[in-house]
Amino acid sequence: MTSTIEPGVRAGTELAYLTGFGNEHHSEAVPGALPVGRNSPQRAPLGLYAEQHSATAFTEPRAHNRRSWVYRIRPSAAHPPFHPIEHPTLRSAPVTDGLPDPNRMRWDPVPFPGEPADFVDGLYTIGATGNVLQRAGIGIHVYRADRSMTGRCFADADGELLLVPELGGLMVHTEYGRLRVEPGEIAVIGRGVRFRVDLLGDRARGYVCENYGQPFTLPELGPIGANGLANPRDFQYPVAAFEDREATVEVVQKFGGRLWAAEYDHSPLDVVAWHGNHAAYKYDTARFNVMGTVSYDHPDPSIYTVLTSPSELSGQANADFVVFAPRWLVGEDTFRPPWYHRNVMSEFMGLVKGVYDAKAEGFVPGGASLHNMWSAHGPDAATYATASTQELVPQKIDDTLAFMFETRWPVVTTDFAASAAHRQPGYDEVWRGIRREFTG
Numbered sequence: 225m226t227s228t229i230e231p232g233v234r235a236g237t238e239l240a241y242l243t244g245f246g247n248e249h250h251s252e253a254v255p256g257a258l259p260v261g262r263n264s265p266q267r268a269p270l271g272l273y274a275e276q277h278s279a280t281a282f283t284e285p286r287a288h289n290r291r292s293w294v295y296r297i298r299p300s301a302a303h304p305p306f307h308p309i310e311h312p313t314l315r316s317a318p319v320t321d322g323l324p325d326p327n328r329m330r331w332d333p334v335p336f337p338g339e340p341a342d343f344v345d346g347l348y349t350i351g352a353t354g355n356v357l358q359r360a361g362i363g364i365h366v367y368r369a370d371r372s373m374t375g376r377c378f379a380d381a382d383g384e385l386l387l388v389p390e391l392g393g394l395m396v397h398t399e400y401g402r403l404r405v406e407p408g409e410i411a412v413i414g415r416g417v418r419f420r421v422d423l424l425g426d427r428a429r430g431y432v433c434e435n436y437g438q439p440f441t442l443p444e445l446g447p448i449g450a451n452g453l454a455n456p457r458d459f460q461y462p463v464a465a466f467e468d469r470e471a472t473v474e475v476v477q478k479f480g481g482r483l484w485a486a487e488y489d490h491s492p493l494d495v496v497a498w499h500g501n502h503a504a505y506k507y508d509t510a511r512f513n514v515m516g517t518v519s520y521d522h523p524d525p526s527i528y529t530v531l532t533s534p535s536e537l538s539g540q541a542n543a544d545f546v547v548f549a550p551r552w553l554v555g556e557d558t559f560r561p562p563w564y565h566r567n568v569m570s571e572f573m574g575l576v577k578g579v580y581d582a583k584a585e586g587f588v589p590g591g592a593s594l595h596n597m598w599s600a601h602g603p604d605a606a607t608y609a610t611a612s613t614q615e616l617v618p619q620k621i622d623d624t625l626a627f628m629f630e631t632r633w634p635v636v637t638t639d640f641a642a643s644a645a646h647r648q649p650g651y652d653e654v655w656r657g658i659r660r661e662f663t664g
């Protein structure tokens with residue numbers, strides 16, 4: 225395992241978590257670091273600097289408001305100028321070198337870069353939608369890394385980052401503390417939170433939803449009731465852990481669709497204590513309480529929503545994160561896989577492990593598919609043949625995890641993803657073998 229602590233670092237505490245989605249959490253790595261009864265005393269305890277970090281406007285309703293107070297060794301304001309840097313495979317919306325494309329698309333896993341790459345180097349944009357400067361839409365990326373970030377931190381001012389590891393575990397060191405994330409788990413790094421990623425193994429790969437819009441929250445449950453789907457208590461936030469490190473650290477931030485870098489003379493992961501509801505968190509999808517039919521028909525996949533980023537149009541999400549987790553299928557007189565459909569929402573799918581029940585082959589872990597708005601899709605020919613004739617005994621879908629980033633806007637693919645060698649040219653063929661069965 226790569227070291228989780230850089231030289232000269234003093235980590236405040238053991239790896240531990242605070243539980244509860246969106247709670248007013250509080251944590252101090254050194255006893256007495258957190259002020260009591262006020263956010264900004266004349267002098268903060270232990271010679272720390274108080275700083276507010278907001279993810280929502282001050283005036284947003286309480287139910288949506290996200291902000292935290294951090295108590296740090298140096299205020300974030302103490303930094304040199306940022307200068308733009310290049311990144312060959314990272315793009316933002318609007319994607320100007322791509323085309324909105326009605327074709328169904330599928331890709332094999334993106335190859336690892338030819339040269340050593342950390343989490344930031346290996347980012348690769350498949351597509352994006354909306355407008356990064358207007359805080360609407362999403363970017364869809366893959367990360368590929370074969371080395372940890374050393375002497376380097378990253379922050380995204382353009383969006384919060386939902387990470388879906390597929391290969392290899394990550395230790396994510398954030399300003400708010402550390403998250404250890406393995407495939408099967410997800411992490412969300414709040415907008416503007418600085419972090420660096422260490423690999424727990426030799427290589428790591430996964431998917432990223434960069435959410436330019438409103439922060440992810442839990443979906444309403446409606447008639448489901450007070451419990452179910454992703455339960456709030458299963459979301460884990462880091463305890464404070466800081467780096468007291470006087471050395472050159474390159475801080476890279478994504479701002480307005482570009483990367484900017486500045487050379488700090490200290491680690492910005494120097495928060496000794498914090499309280500609030502804007503941070504970073506993780507969730508184990510094995511905890512997802514899957515709902516499904518116990519009578520007939522395949523339900524709409526909205527019942528698999530883990531997190532949603534609402535848009536200003538009620539019910540039409542800026543982004544939904546949906547998981548297809550292990551579950552029992554028991555529907556009677558029912559075509560059990562997803563039905564054939566055309567959808568206003570655009571559907572990007574990835575696979576963490578196993579086989580997805582709508583695709584008998586070709587959709588592989590680390591691969592991806594994009595079914596843009598109203599593009600007709602559904603089970604491949606082999607899946608239809610099996611599911612329309614098999615005996616309908618109770619069946620467990622097991623050892624699998626597929627997921628979907630769904631958005632209300634069409635996704636524009638980057639030119640390099642659309643023309644990539646790992647794109648499957650014959651994807652349409654999976655539906656070609658569907659036979660005419662009309663008997664009327």
Ligand SMILES: O=C(O)Cc1cc(O)ccc1O
Nearest residue numbers: 524525562563571582601602
């Ligand atoms: O297209 C897909 O495979 C995703 C999906 C799954 C499902 O169960 C119902 C609808 C849907 O779009």
Ligand SMILES: [Fe+2]
Nearest residue numbers: 565571595601
């Ligand atoms: Fe679909």
